[in-house]
Amino acid sequence: MDTSFNLWILLMPFVGALVGLTYMGIGRRIIARVQHRYGPPIFQNIVDVLKLYSKKTAITHGVMFHLAPTLAITGTISTLMFLPILTGPHGIYLFSFKGDLILLMYIMVFGCLAMALGAGQSGNPNSAIGVSRGLSQMVGYEAPFVIAMVTLMVQFNTTSVHDIIKAQDSFVHWNMFQSPFAFIAALFAFLGFMGNKPFDVVIAPAEIASGPPSEFGGKYLALMQTNRGMFAFVKLVLYVDLFMGGAANFVSLLAKTFFFYLIPLFVGIVNPRFRTEQAITFFWKWPTVIGLLGFLMVIL
Amino acid sequence: METIPLILLILFGSALLSYVIGKINFVLKVGVALAGILVSGYYFLQLYGQAQSYTFRLLGFDIIWRINPLSWFFGMLIFGLGILVAIFSTSYMKNKERVDFYCFALCMTIASMFGIVVSGDLLSFFFFWEIMTWASFLMVIYYRYEAQAAGIKYFVMSMIGAYSMLIAILMVYAQLGTFSFDALASGWSDFSVSFQIALFVLFAIGFGVKAAVMPLHTWAPDAYGMSPAPFSALFSGVLSKMGIYGFALLMFVFGAGKLAGSVTTIHGVALPSYILAWFGALTALIATLIAVMQDDAKKLLAYSSVGQLGYIILGFSLNSSMGTTAALFHAVNHTIFKGMLFLSIGAVFYRTGTRKLSEMGGLISNMPYTFFVVLLGIITMAGIPPLSGFVGKWLIYEALLEKQMVLLAVVAFMASTAAFLYCYRLIFTIFLGQRPPRFDDVKEVPWTQRAPMLLLSLLTIYLGFYPYGLLNLIGQAESTVMGLVPMNLSQSILFNDLGHVSTIAVMNTVGTVFVIVFVLFNTLYKRSRKVGLKDIHTSGEVPGPEINLHYATDFYQPFSRSIRYVLERSADRLYGQFANNLEGFFDVLRYVYTGNAQTYALFVIMFLAMLLMFTNWLI
Numbered sequence: 006m007d008t009s010f011n012l013w014i015l016l017m018p019f020v021g022a023l024v025g026l027t028y029m030g031i032g033r034r035i036i037a038r039v040q041h042r043y044g045p046p047i048f049q050n051i052v053d054v055l056k057l058y059s060k061k062t063a064i065t066h067g068v069m070f071h072l073a074p075t076l077a078i079t080g081t082i083s084t085l086m087f088l089p090i091l092t093g094p095h096g097i098y099l100f101s102f103k104g105d106l107i108l109l110m111y112i113m114v115f116g117c118l119a120m121a122l123g124a125g126q127s128g129n130p131n132s133a134i135g136v137s138r139g140l141s142q143m144v145g146y147e148a149p150f151v152i153a154m155v156t157l158m159v160q161f162n163t164t165s166v167h168d169i170i171k172a173q174d175s176f177v178h179w180n181m182f183q184s185p186f187a188f189i190a191a192l193f194a195f196l197g198f199m200g201n202k203p204f205d206v207v208i209a210p211a212e213i214a215s216g217p218p219s220e221f222g223g224k225y226l227a228l229m230q231t232n233r234g235m236f237a238f239v240k241l242v243l244y245v246d247l248f249m250g251g252a253a254n255f256v257s258l259l260a261k262t263f264f265f266y267l268i269p270l271f272v273g274i275v276n277p278r279f280r281t282e283q284a285i286t287f288f289w290k291w292p293t294v295i296g297l298l299g300f301l302m303v304i305l
Numbered sequence: 306m307e308t309i310p311l312i313l314l315i316l317f318g319s320a321l322l323s324y325v326i327g328k329i330n331f332v333l334k335v336g337v338a339l340a341g342i343l344v345s346g347y348y349f350l351q352l353y354g355q356a357q358s359y360t361f362r363l364l365g366f367d368i369i370w371r372i373n374p375l376s377w378f379f380g381m382l383i384f385g386l387g388i389l390v391a392i393f394s395t396s397y398m399k400n401k402e403r404v405d406f407y408c409f410a411l412c413m414t415i416a417s418m419f420g421i422v423v424s425g426d427l428l429s430f431f432f433f434w435e436i437m438t439w440a441s442f443l444m445v446i447y448y449r450y451e452a453q454a455a456g457i458k459y460f461v462m463s464m465i466g467a468y469s470m471l472i473a474i475l476m477v478y479a480q481l482g483t484f485s486f487d488a489l490a491s492g493w494s495d496f497s498v499s500f501q502i503a504l505f506v507l508f509a510i511g512f513g514v515k516a517a518v519m520p521l522h523t524w525a526p527d528a529y530g531m532s533p534a535p536f537s538a539l540f541s542g543v544l545s546k547m548g549i550y551g552f553a554l555l556m557f558v559f560g561a562g563k564l565a566g567s568v569t570t571i572h573g574v575a576l577p578s579y580i581l582a583w584f585g586a587l588t589a590l591i592a593t594l595i596a597v598m599q600d601d602a603k604k605l606l607a608y609s610s611v612g613q614l615g616y617i618i619l620g621f622s623l624n625s626s627m628g629t630t631a632a633l634f635h636a637v638n639h640t641i642f643k644g645m646l647f648l649s650i651g652a653v654f655y656r657t658g659t660r661k662l663s664e665m666g667g668l669i670s671n672m673p674y675t676f677f678v679v680l681l682g683i684i685t686m687a688g689i690p691p692l693s694g695f696v697g698k699w700l701i702y703e704a705l706l707e708k709q710m711v712l713l714a715v716v717a718f719m720a721s722t723a724a725f726l727y728c729y730r731l732i733f734t735i736f737l738g739q740r741p742p743r744f745d746d747v748k749e750v751p752w753t754q755r756a757p758m759l760l761l762s763l764l765t766i767y768l769g770f771y772p773y774g775l776l777n778l779i780g781q782a783e784s785t786v787m788g789l790v791p792m793n794l795s796q797s798i799l800f801n802d803l804g805h806v807s808t809i810a811v812m813n814t815v816g817t818v819f820v821i822v823f824v825l826f827n828t829l830y831k832r833s834r835k836v837g838l839k840d841i842h843t844s845g846e847v848p849g850p851e852i853n854l855h856y857a858t859d860f861y862q863p864f865s866r867s868i869r870y871v872l873e874r875s876a877d878r879l880y881g882q883f884a885n886n887l888e889g890f891f892d893v894l895r896y897v898y899t900g901n902a903q904t905y906a907l908f909v910i911m912f913l914a915m916l917l918m919f920t921n922w923l924i
Contacts, residue, residue: 065833079819105804112690127738128838133856140726141864151718163803281863
């Protein structure tokens with residue numbers, strides 16, 4: 006137990022980053038196919054990150070700029086440590102003490118805040134615009150997300166992710182079937198989380214030149230891309246834990262997370278970008294109403 | 306001599322003394338005030354864990370001053386922040402006008418707040434309450450003419466609260482014939498239900514004004530913004546907590562919490578408390594949304610303060626030990642981070658002379674310590690682990706979920722998310738981004754200002770790591786004074802029936818990961834080359850000095866468009882219109898009181914003539 010536990014603590018961040026980056030590679034490939042292109046090789050993202058890591062020089066704009074990628078990845082790795090990754094007899098819990106959902110919801114923000122601060126010090130107005138858009142949109146998708154989370158927590162009368170997983174013991178008891186309204190609301194929020202189109206106002210390449218990360222290069226960009234892959238993995242695992250009853254082994258974990266990864270991807274391929282205020286108010290309309298319906302189901 | 310009157314004597318004495326001697330010399334008046342606060346703080350520390358009381362008769366009424374764990378808890382906030390604010394003021398107020406006046410009002414406020422928490426009867430409670438209002442009013446109008454409107458607004462709102470409290474107090478006296486808290490606590494359940502509800506509403510208005518519950522909050526942004534910066538910290542950090550102390554008394558000492566037995570309950574909470582909970586939650590949400598749109602740093606913090614107090618009220622009104630623990634813990638948190646933030650904004654104002662967010666930028670390299678304090682302050686305010694803000698937020702959510710109050714929980718979560726927006730705006734527009742050339746030579750503030758801010762930051766780190774000592778203290782207050790069974794506590798983990806979090810594990814994990822990544826990142830790579838702030842990606846264009854590269858004006862414009870329905874409404878404007886209409890109505894009286902001596906002479910003659918006529922008839 007102890008050796009494997011220590012091993013997983015060391016390995017998990019790398020596994021997360023690799024999985025996340027590979028998914029992104031596959032995503033680029035799929036998008037290319039839809040647009041009648043060939044697209045880059047699947048492992049292109051990983052190669053890019055490795056290339057960035059091998060860069061010898063970098064420029065910095067100040068202390069916060071220098072610290073931001075470090076802090077961001079600290080936040081993401083910490084989130085990973087408190088998230089139940091595999092359940093069942095060979096579970097991987099790391100430090101999760103059964104994974105408190107409220108802790109997860111708040112500690113996930115740690116990395117984002119650090120990144121926002123770093124982007125702020127870069128002095129590029131586009132970065133600041135990106136951050137302001139990102140935070141505004143966060144208030145938007147937080148409404149359906151919080152409603153879904155509170156529904157789950159009240160339904161099972163627990164804030165522990167582990168207990169929520171345990172309650173979904175069989176296929177039919179998965180929360181995506183058991184509380185469908187909460188699932189749909191959370192799914193809308195997930196579109197905002199992943200920042201694919203139509204909710205990519207934060208990086209909006211054609212408008213604000215990829216926004217927050219635009220000044221980062223070399224080793225900084227390498228860390229931030231690693232962080233991006235890992236963070237995608239964290240979000241996917243959280244959703245699998247909450248709505249698909251967790252995963253007992255890596256194969257099913259990969260299958261389930263990939264399923265969740267495809268949803269925002271497919272939505273994004275066929276949609277153009279919202280304006281920021283449209284994105285915010287979109288989340289406050291139907292997704293919120295659907296979430297509230299879920300509430301009624303739980304209360305009654 | 307008894308300790309409680311001694312402390313009051315020292316504080317009131319140093320207030321008067323610093324004003325009188327203050328005419329002679331700057332060092333003397335500040336020295337007297339500071340010494341007074343420090344000495345009384347020392348005596349106060351010795352009261353820990355004691356149950357002293359001091360009773361005397363005044364004009365036929367029993368006056369009771371006592372100390373118990375609850376009043377010690379709030380006294381701790383008063384002296385903790387009070388001393389730091391006093392130290393901060395020593396350099397902040399240097400070379401300012403009317404320092405003696407400032408010292409007088411500061412000592413007076415601290416003294417009256419201490420008086421409030423030691424009062425054991427409604428009479429002295431009300432007496433100290435009014436002194437507090439008056440002393441803080443003096444501070445609001447420190448900048449004379451420009452502060453006039455803010456001062457009047459503060460005074461009028463405080464009056465509304467005070468009168469409503471006075472009515473409640475007199476109603477109690479008429480029923481019980483005594484002012485003491487103990488008699489009220491034992492006699493409360495004998496009152497009729499409607500009487501209980503009336504008392505609850507009147508007291509809630511009285512305390513709600515000071516705690517700035519919406520819609521009674523309108524004075525707060527102006528008053529916090531107008532008073533001198535160190536005092537704003539005290540204003541928001543401690544003075545508003547007196548309203549919270551009032552709610553604690555009302556719910557758990559006077560016995561409004563017992564209402565649940567006699568009226569309709571929702572989720573096990575009496576209807577009046579449940580409505581109060583909604584007031585708290587909506588205050589938290591709406592004030593936060595308004596705070597996001599502020600361009601004045603102090604007004605932003607003021608609205609944020611109103612919002613955070615909404616959380617505390619929400620915690621109290623749940624009438625459970627978890628909710629109360631959450632409220633009291635968040636009260637301490639709020640004192641700490643609002644102290645940090647108001648003092649840092651004061652420090653920035655001290656160096657730059659502006660509070661407008663859109664005029665500043667890029668001060669991080671000039672004021673690194675202040676930046677660090679603001680950084681920790683916003684992390685705590687946003688409730689992000691591993692700092693103490695998270696513990697307070699966690700307790701509040703658990704308390705809400707424990708009672709199955711789903712809608713309130715959603716509103717509370719939303720308010721907390723929206724708080725990220727103003728947190729980022731505050732730190733970005735002041736410290737990050739491009740620096741205007743006129744602030745190139747700004748220096749860090751002196752150590753007398755840095756030290757209090759840094760001490761508070763250490764405190765929030767410590768409480769994030771080990772909140773259990775403070776939770777024990779709260780538990781003591783709950784079991785001895787408030788008649789609640791305190792929530793179960795361990796010394797290493799936060800838990801209840803729903804879930805658990807180990808704050809120590811969180812802090813250790815975050816710390817370890819950060820150190821490892823930091824060390825690897827900085828040893829494996831060469832030092833980065835530092836470039837100037839103008840050296841950025843601008844698509845090949847070279848930005849000249851005239852091009853503004855700092856995005857600070859109208860920072861959340863898209864967001865303001867999506868919440869315009871909230872922003873269009875304003876309680877302040879409503880009251881303003883009401884006041885205008887009243888003024889128009891009272892204009893009628895001008896036909897009578899024209900200010901013309903001849904008209905008055907006519908009135909006198911007419912009156913005499915009428916008197917003459919009527920006397921003839923009467924006889």
